[in-house]
Amino acid sequence: MVEIVRTNDLVLVGFLQSLLENANIPVLVADMHMSALEGMIGAFPRRFLVPDDDAAQARRLIREAGLGGELRHE
Template identity: 80%
Template sequence: MIEIVRSNDLVLIGFLQSLLENANIPVLVADRHMSALEPMIGAFPARILVPEDHAAQARRLIGEVGYGAELRDA
């Protein structure tokens, strides 16, 4: 699994998860519950992980909807 996005914005995480799932890209959201428990300090951001063989497609899709700045470096 490859981390492609890390954020404390749970709305953004939910949107991106839905976007990727609708494109049939397997998604794992890690640390979602820790991020929700302590959102103000930002110490535990949620992370979107996808299989390595889907990473390029996921990155392209996220960029196409205008959230390319949220992507982690490859």
């Protein structure tokens, strides 16, 4: 698994998860349940993890959606 995005933006979390799942790219949104501990203040970013084999396609989809600036460095 490789981390491709890290964000506190819950709208972006939902959009990216939908984008990747609709492209049949398995995605794990890590730290999603930290919100219960933090009180929904956005202190802990959510991390998007995809299989190594799907990382290039996931990055391409995110760039094509105009969100290339959200990508972690390769």
